[in-house]
Amino acid sequence: MTYIFHIALCLALVIFQTAVKPQVPFLGGLYDVLAAYIIYLGLYHPVREVLPIIFISSVVMDSISGSPPGLFLTAYVWLFLLTRWTTRIIHRDNLVLRFFIVAVGVLVQTGVYIGTTLLLGNATLFAAPTLGVVLTQSFWALGTGMILLTLFRQVHRIWERFLNTYFVRESAQGRGSGSPEGF
Amino acid sequence: MFSKKTVMIIGVFFLIVANILILSVISQRYPTSGPGGFTISVLAPFQEAIATTSRSVKGVWRHYFNLVLVSEENDQLKKQLARAEELKNEWIEARLANDRLRRLMDIGKGFAQELVYAEVIGRDPTAWFKTVMIDKGTRDNVAIGMPVIVPEGVVGQIVDVSGRYAKVLLMVDQNSAVDVLIQRTRARGLLKGEFADQCRLEFVLRKEDVQVADVIITSGLDNVFPKGLRIGEIKEVSGEATEMFYTITVTPDVDFEKLEEVLVVLSPGKVTVENVQ
Numbered sequence: 001m002t003y004i005f006h007i008a009l010c011l012a013l014v015i016f017q018t019a020v021k022p023q024v025p026f027l028g029g030l031y032d033v034l035a036a037y038i039i040y041l042g043l044y045h046p047v048r049e050v051l052p053i054i055f056i057s058s059v060v061m062d063s064i065s066g067s068p069p070g071l072f073l074t075a076y077v078w079l080f081l082l083t084r085w086t087t088r089i090i091h092r093d094n095l096v097l098r099f100f101i102v103a104v105g106v107l108v109q110t111g112v113y114i115g116t117t118l119l120l121g122n123a124t125l126f127a128a129p130t131l132g133v134v135l136t137q138s139f140w141a142l143g144t145g146m147i148l149l150t151l152f153r154q155v156h157r158i159w160e161r162f163l164n165t166y167f168v169r170e171s172a173q174g175r176g177s178g179s180p181e182g183f
Numbered sequence: 184m185f186s187k188k189t190v191m192i193i194g195v196f197f198l199i200v201a202n203i204l205i206l207s208v209i210s211q212r213y214p215t216s217g218p219g220g221f222t223i224s225v226l227a228p229f230q231e232a233i234a235t236t237s238r239s240v241k242g243v244w245r246h247y248f249n250l251v252l253v254s255e256e257n258d259q260l261k262k263q264l265a266r267a268e269e270l271k272n273e274w275i276e277a278r279l280a281n282d283r284l285r286r287l288m289d290i291g292k293g294f295a296q297e298l299v300y301a302e303v304i305g306r307d308p309t310a311w312f313k314t315v316m317i318d319k320g321t322r323d324n325v326a327i328g329m330p331v332i333v334p335e336g337v338v339g340q341i342v343d344v345s346g347r348y349a350k351v352l353l354m355v356d357q358n359s360a361v362d363v364l365i366q367r368t369r370a371r372g373l374l375k376g377e378f379a380d381q382c383r384l385e386f387v388l389r390k391e392d393v394q395v396a397d398v399i400i401t402s403g404l405d406n407v408f409p410k411g412l413r414i415g416e417i418k419e420v421s422g423e424a425t426e427m428f429y430t431i432t433v434t435p436d437v438d439f440e441k442l443e444e445v446l447v448v449l450s451p452g453k454v455t456v457e458n459v460q
Contacts, residue, residue, distance in 0.1 A: 018305035018316070032309055065307050066314035066342070066356050113311050117357065133310050 001167070002049060005159050006041070009152075010057040013037060018064060029136035031106045034061065036145060038076045039105045040152040042083030043092045054080055068116060075112040079105050095146075102145025106137050283444055286334040294409070296450040299323050301331075303442050304348070313356035313376065315339075315442060320347045323447075328407060330448045335436040336413040337361065337401060338445050349447075353439055354414070355380050362405035363414060365391070366398040372431070374399065374414065380439055381418065384431035391429075393420050399433050409448065 013034045021027045034057055041050040058073035065072065083101065090097045114130075185193075287300060301323075305316035319325045321344055331338040331351045339359060343350040352359050359376040363384065370391035372384045387393060397417045403410025415435035422430040 014308060017308040022306040029310075034308070061308055063343070064305065064314075064316065064350065065309060066312035066350070066352055066358065067309070068358075110311075113309075117311075137310070 001163060003052060005156070006049070006053045007056055009155070010034060010037065010053060011060070014057070014060055014064070029133070029140055030144075031102075031137040031141050032109060033148065035076070035079055035105050035109050036102045036141075036148045037152060038079050039083050039101055040149050042080045043087060043101075043149070044153060044156075047084075050080060067113075068120065071113065071116050074116070075109045078112060079108060082108060098146045098149055099142070100145075102148065103138050103141035105145075106141040107134070110134050110137070280444075287444060287446055289334065294448065296409075296448060297324075299325060299447045299449055301325075301349075301445050301447055303445065313339075313353040313359075313380075313439065314342070315351050315353065317349050317351055317445060317447070318347065319447060320345050320349050322346050324449055325349050325447050330408045331445050332408075332412060332448060333437055333442070333445055335438075336415065337408055337435075338437055338439075338442065340407055341447065351445070354435060354437070355382060355439055361408060361414070362402045363399050364402045365393060365417070366400050367394075368392050368397070371402055371404075374433060377432075380435070382415070382433040382435060384417070384433050385428065387429045387431060389422070389424075389427060389429060393417065393429055393431065395420060 017033060021030060038050075038054060038057070041053060054076045055073070058070075058076050061067075061072040062069050083105070086097065086101065284300075299319050301317035301319040303315045304318050307314045317325075317331075325341060325344055327341050327344055329341045331340060337354050339351045339353040339356070341349050342352040354361060354374070354376060356376040361374045362371070363374045364371055365387070368391055370387055370393065372387040374382045374384050377383050384399065395417050399414040399417065401408040401410055401412040401414060413436055415433045415437075417431055418434040419432040420429055422428065
């Protein structure tokens with residue numbers, strides 16, 4: 001159920017980015033919010049739970065984007081690893097960390113993109129518009145990163161509460177009454 | 184001498200007569216002063232106050248009900264206005280869509296090959312790559328490599344396709360390349376996408392005459408885009424005199440941020456555009 005929840009949320013974010021965001025003019029400079037979700041997963045969820053989600057969301061993003069295949073997988077894996085590594089040094093609930101981590105993640109993601117572009121032999125990314133996009137995305141990330149992390153966490157808590165209320169209780173009742181469905 | 188009853192009757196009779204006499208005397212004059220005037224001057228202010236208050240209360244009450252009615256009417260009118268605005272917006276959208284479709288049909292008349300109309304349903308999730316998703320796929324005979332155009336010119340080409348959808352690599356993506364001609368001089372070059380919705384024209388020899396505002400068209404030599412489709416204009420020409428090729432920046436005519444409907448050319452190849460532009 002948790003995997004379904006994560007995948008559904010990832011798909012919702014992808015749809016938001018591809019179909020909703022282009023329709024809202026002031027959201028034009030918004031960063032990849034799926035990257036923020038990967039950072040959230042890296043902060044608060046175990047590796048075995050996160051890795052399949054990273055793989056699936058990367059495949060989805062690679063499929064619908066014009067990026068070279070595997071670019072999103074590379075970017076998301078790096079984001080996840082760096083987030084994990086950061087939480088070994090700084091506590092994951094540290095306010096400063098939560099404020100900056102999405103912006104840093106956006107910069108890392110951009111670094112991966114630019115590195116890949118350089119590898120592919122196209123150096124035109126180092127143009128003035130590139131800097132503008134990076135700055136805009138970073139400011140967006142500074143402004144909304146912590147809010148998004150909190151939002152993701154709250155949504156996940158609501159989901160877990162829902163699961164505990166309906167599924168765990170039902171199965172407990174099932175066990176209590178000796179119903180075979182409880183097992 | 185008289186019985187009690189008789190005395191009572193006579194008494195009542197005299198009282199009535201006296202009363203009539205007093206009334207007849209008093210009624211002959213209308214007192215404007217004295218005790219009557221005093222009474223009036225004392226009572227009238229209270230009467231006036233009560234009457235005014237009563238009128239005010241009635242007025243407030245009446246206005247309150249009026250306001251309630253007006254408020255309800257206002258709500259209804261607002262709903263009607265909102266609906267009218269909605270209808271107006273729908274009408275404007277329909278008119279704009281009609282104009283766009285008419286232009287798409289006009290461009291279709293210039294083509295010998297079949298075109299498929301498609302709507303843009305999604306865009307690339309990042310700012311770094313330039314692709315759009317369209318609502319036509321293999322079921323509509325759309326295949327990888329087919330060119331995508333709009334009345335303003337070239338949009339890009341199909342790079343991925345599923346049953347009902349396809350992904351279009353826009354001409355301004357850094358992975359895109361189109362074989363082109365400078366319309367005035369027929370000089371040939373390769374147009375590559377750049378980051379900021381503009382293109383870079385490469386491999387144009389310095390011996391060629393190239394000027395700002397020269398129009399760029401497709402050459403048709405890449406076997407993807409029909410020959411003669413307009414792409415854009417030269418914005419800037421630069422480069423060292425010692426270099427073999429110019430460094431040329433091209434601004435496309437298509438506004439890639441506002442793409443809503445496109446045409447997919449189903450049978451690309453060496454074809455010429457007879458009537459476009």
